Amino acid sequence: MEGRTITKGEAESILNRQESHFWDFKSATSGGATIQKIASALANAEGGEFIVGIEDPKTGKGITRWQGFGSIEDANWIQQSLVDHVQPPIPYDIEYLRVKGYEQAGWACLVTVQKSPDVHKTAKGEIHQRRGGENARLNGAQITDLSLSKGARSYEDQLLEDYDLEELQEEEELHYFLKSYSPTMSAEKFVKRQRLIDRKTLMASVAGAILFAEEPPTVVPKRCSVKIARYETSEKEPDRKYLKSSPESIDGPARVLIDRTLSAVTQLIQSVPVLSADGTMSPMNYPPEALKEIIVNAVIHRDYNISDDILISVFDNRVEVRSPGRLPGHMTQENLFTDRFARNPSIVRLLNKYPDAPNKDIGEGLDTVLSTMKAAKLKAPQFTVHENAFVVILEHTPLARPEELVLQYLASNEEIVNRIARQLTGIESENAMKRVFYKLRDAGKIEPVPNRSRARAAWQIKKP
Template identity: 70%
Template sequence: MEERFLSLDEALSLANRLESHFWDFKSAESGGRNVQEISSALANAEGGEFVVGIEDEKRFTGINRWKGFSTIEDANWVHQNLVGEVDPPIPYDLEYLWIEGEEIRGTCCLVTVQKSADVHKTSKGEVYQRKGAQSLKLTGTKIADLALSKGARSYEDQPLKDYTLDEISEEPELQNFLQSYSPAATAEKFLKRQRMVTKADGLATVAAAILYAEEPAAVVPKRCSVKIARYESTEAVPDRKFLKGTPLTIDGPARLLIERTLDAVAEIIEAVPILGTDGMMSPVKYPPEALKEIIVNAVIHRDYNISDDILISIFDNRVEVRSPGRLPGHMTPANILTDRFARNPSIVRLLNKYPDPPNKDIGEGLDTVMSAMKAAKLKEPQFVVEDNAFVVILAHTPLARPEELILEYLRNNAEISNKTARSLTGIASENRVKQVFYKLRNAGMIEPVPERIRSQAAWRLTEKEAARATAGG
């Protein structure tokens, strides 16, 4: 436990920070129960911080929200609830913050809570978990799921023998980050407080390297870059002959790795042509927010203990993002949209501390992907668990039914072949497309083009349907 004096600007910045998945405020008058709930909720999630001594913005504004304890002794109950009332005790650090020249405003307690391997309960035996800006009470199977997830070990905490406190302290990315970090801290103080270096010998952890090393792949013993490959094919398992050029390798600290990957993927995708219902070839258009969330999730939730890179494969009809490692803890494709569990809580939490973090909407990433794809009228993404990887597939197949796409195409073009229909609808099977053609034929909407058989076979609108199309019906 330490004392620190902040400038008035730093104190104001702290008071104005928005509540989030990793940050909360409590009044100095809130009482032990509130401290137990927020601290156990953070420890049962990915960790985070809360400050005791700042009032709700509905009651006060600006620096007037800072209403701390008159003396450090008056705040002893905060420490007592963290250690003596939560079972088991919370893993935490505590700082007493004063405003320089404004001691009359009192001291606030800044509590940094680490994610724990235990399930923590309040003195009443209640279990809470942080989700978004809320501390939610868990019951029944949710507690059992949390206990199962707690058993999952993370490689991100492993120390790196050849990467020390002195080396990481000089990394440009860390220095850049600390310029905007509040309250201000030296590299050494920040890294030690956030458990990014070992106390005994000052060795940086895997998480520290992933977040701040200029070239993480050079200091982490496992492969941890991103590879991007372009296949000029729609096959499920394409032959190497369809690989266009040499796969691109992207490296860098997590924030820059995400930005560089997004730029590279966007550039490649813009050169992929697809067939539209107007019969014209145009560039693929995926919702940028969907691509971003999938790539961010791959970087922050992958298993860094597996020596493999994230692989992004761009096909003529889809994008596949393959992240090393199966889903962690109790997570499955069935509950991936409703539950959450971070394999790398330190990476997730500290990446969120940037002024404009790539993982801004904690817990809403995949929901964003689903809604963005739907808004773009594209089919929802597929989630696939393989032996040692989690794969997300974004197809640029339109959400409209195959029948609607074929009819729309024929309203703009004289005829359509099976091959063209497969490209248009995303249906891989020639026979399945035939069944769609037969369904439309039986409805009196299309007919075979006369004297066109086998590979030359094609379909066109019936005279009646063509007249309706011309009349705008």
Template identity: 70%
Template sequence: MEERKISRKEALEIINKQESHFWDFKSASGSGRNIQEIASALANAEGGDFIVGIEDEKQASGIDRWKGFLNIEEANWVHQNLAGEIDPPIPYDLEYLWIESLERIGTCCLVTVQKSADVHKTAKGEVLQRRGAQSLKLTGGKITDLSLSKGARSYEDQPLSDYDVDELTEEEELSYFLENYSLVSTAQKFLRRQRLVNKKNGEATVAAAILYAEEPAAVVPKRCSVKIARYESKDSVPDRKFLKGTPITIDGPARQLIDRTLKAVSEIIESVPILGTDGEMAPVKYPPEALKEIIVNAVIHRDYNVSDDILISIFDNRVEVRSPGKLPGHMTAENILTDRFARNPSIVRLLNKYPDPPNKDIGEGLDTVLSAMKAAKLKEPQFILEDNAFVVVLAHTPLARPEELILEYLKHNPEISNKIARSLTGIESENRVKNVFYRLKKAGMIEPVPGRSRSRYAWQLTEKGAAVDSSK
């Protein structure tokens, strides 16, 4: 337990922080039960911080929300509930904050909770877990899932014998982070509180290197960069002859790695032309939020114990993002959109502390991808589990049915061939496209172009087809 004085500006920054998956406020007049609930909920999720002594914004505003304890002894009940009422006890650090020249309004108690390998219960035997800005009570199978997820120790906690606190504190990315983070006084104190360095020998963890090292791949004994390859092909398993140029390798601390990867992928995608329903070739346009969420998830949730880079392959008809490692904990293809589990809680939590964090909407990443793809009228992504990788596939294929796409194309063009229809609809099978043509013919919408031989066979609209509004 430590004491620290902060400026009025820093106090206002704390007061104005929004409650989130990793942050909460509690009143100094609250109850021990409230402390137990928020602390155990954070420990059962990815950890986080909460401060005791700030009133709800409905009760006051500005600096008047700071209504702390008159002295440290008054706050003993917070420590007692953290250390003695939660079963088993949670891992935490506690710091008392005073405002310079405003000591009369009391001290607030800042608590940093770490994720642990245990399932923590309140004195009433309740199991809670942080989800978004709420602490949700778990029952039955959810508690079992949490227990299973708690079993494995993440590789992000492994110490690095060749990378220590002295080298870490000189990293520009760490300096940038601390300049924008109001809850810490020194780099070394922050690194100790967040369990990013060993207190005895000063060795930094893998998480520290991934987050702040200028070149993590140089200090982490596993491959941990991003590789981007462009294939001028639509084949599911393309030949190397379709590889355009040399794959790009991107490195850097996690925040920069995400930004650089998104920029590079977006530039390559914009150079890939696809056939539109108007018959014109135009650059592919994915919703940027979908691309960003997929890249963010790959970086923060990959298994850093697997010696492999994240691989992003850009094809003529799709983008594949291959993240090393199987799904963590109890996660499966069936519950991936409803449940959550962070393999790398420290990376997830600390990346979220940046002013504009790339993982801002915790727990909503894949839902955001689905919604964005649907809004862009593109088919929803595929999630594929391989032996030692998790793959997300974003296809260029429009959400509309093949029949609608063909009719829309014929509104702008005199005819359509099987090859063009396959490119337009994303259907790889020539026979499946033939069946679509036959269904439209049976409905009286299209007819064969007269006088065409087998190799030049094509279809055109009938009068009935021309009268139909394919956009409805």
């Protein structure tokens, strides 16, 4: 196979990458077992890349870590490991690289591994899967779950009859992406290597269009935009009369779509006034990290085979994000925070290659949502699976106990009525709110406001 010479700058860009869910370094002295392990782990996950011929950062800095093979033939054992020693053989592409001015440092072997529909075993019969920056060995139920998740061809791999290599390689977003991609390569070579086009028909895939087409809905035969609606109510199932105006529709390649959606939702949320615990009205606000993670997950993990848009609804007391499709593979609500499975591995993997990737922290997204909501003293998000959608609800309800919120409100206000208390605490039932008042009354904290009829009943701090 042929190799090519890259610049020192391109080499440094490679050397500066951090090992991650999609990337790893291996020494030229690594054995076949090491190559089998990393390659099968990537193929059993979402795919990724590793480069053989780069030493660990602990051994040196910069270009001194580039310690490759004396000749391309010296690296033939890598391909042999991928084809002969892993069963079934790994789906891969290989490129050999050396650095201009440092030819004596040798050839490094860059291996791109695609996600596979098969479960791959090493020569020892072991099954590994990439998790973060580690290659986890699976056993028992984990292998069963992996097997159940394999085999189904993702809709992101479907080919588009009216969108081909000629159009895809001219997309502005693709060229924006390739400006920071290392090693440098042409648009045509990149999309072929990443399996974004069929090499025989030259038809582009759905993943290629979702990632790089200027307006994906014009080339993907399914609805794939984001719609944002504002309902001026707190009802669980609102009537259309509460819809403030026609939903806003947002399009664009995945990275741009995420940015535009986050900006529009944030602006809309901040226009909604909410009651604070001290009785004042202030703009609704959520941790930016929580909103971003929920929007990113909706875009990259939705089922693009379902002809429906992502729907984000902003209510007076919550935000709901409805992503088309049930949970993929073996994923359930019970293992949502412990396991991972990408319905759209190419979209997930390539979006992660942007310099400021929206899905940079693979596997930590939902944990980030939980931790940031807790830090903001808001209730934990709700995750529910509907017949044909996955729904996340972010309530703008304080994490504090209802009793604390009532007392905090009364510290700045003379009285509180049931309606205001429910709005403040997120309690929907009028009778349930009364029980909170009675509990505080029995504890000697509050008392009814004298001479107020049932319709105008209110509570105040108990007077001495």
